[in-house]
Amino acid sequence: MSRIGRKPVILPQGTKLELKDGEIIVSGPKGSLRRPSLEGLAIDIDGNTVVVRRNSEDKKTKGLHGLMRTLIANMVDGVYKGFERKLEIVGIGYRSELQGDNIVFYLGYSHPITFPLPAGISAQVEKQTLLTIKGIDKELLGQTAAKIRALRKPDVYKNKGVKYAGEALRKKAGKSGK
Numbered sequence: 001m002s003r004i005g006r007k008p009v010i011l012p013q014g015t016k017l018e019l020k021d022g023e024i025i026v027s028g029p030k031g032s033l034r035r036p037s038l039e040g041l042a043i044d045i046d047g048n049t050v051v052v053r054r055n056s057e058d059k060k061t062k063g064l065h066g067l068m069r070t071l072i073a074n075m076v077d078g079v080y081k082g083f084e085r086k087l088e089i090v091g092i093g094y095r096s097e098l099q100g101d102n103i104v105f106y107l108g109y110s111h112p113i114t115f116p117l118p119a120g121i122s123a124q125v126e127k128q129t130l131l132t133i134k135g136i137d138k139e140l141l142g143q144t145a146a147k148i149r150a151l152r153k154p155d156v157y158k159n160k161g162v163k164y165a166g167e168a169l170r171k172k173a174g175k176s177g178k
Contacts, residue, residue: 005065009073011048012080017072019043024072028079030136031120035071038064043072050076078136085145086165087131094152094160095128103131107152107162115151118144130165 015028040061154161
């Protein structure tokens with residue numbers, strides 16, 4: 001049996017989990033999230049604990065067991081505490097600014113890049129080179145951070161670009177001259 005899948009998910013005070021028509025709805029102080037339940041799994045709610053059980057022992061269901069438990073745990077954490085991701089912009093003249101629901105990036109191209117934030121994601125520019133994005137959906141937050149990073153990936157020769165805070169980059173040596 002899956003070690004992660006058999007762990008119960010504890011619902012903190014103020015969060016609520018419901019099952020309606022094969023859909024999991026988690027609501028809490030920060031908002032509400034929905035996700036379809038995966039096939040072959042049963043979800044038992046007992047007070048403030050949630051346990052995911054398998055209905056069969058086939059390979060596909062075994063593979064989805066731990067995934068469903070982790071998805072539910074992330075939904076619960078998101079509506080209770082929320083998630084955040086920090087991005088650093090490194091490079092001379094590279095910066096960002098917030099304009100309404102858009103982030104405008106100046107990343108060394110001939111034009112500024114306007115990045116619209118998806119619904120449910122908020123951003124905060126602490127310095128022009130430090131950006132924090134927040135949201136309750138961990139999957140959407142990670143995808144948004146990856147799209148922002150892809151605007152100008154860190155260059156391995158100059159270490160310039162958009163990177164995650166705390167990301168260790170290995171700088172490559174350039175061509176050696178004679």
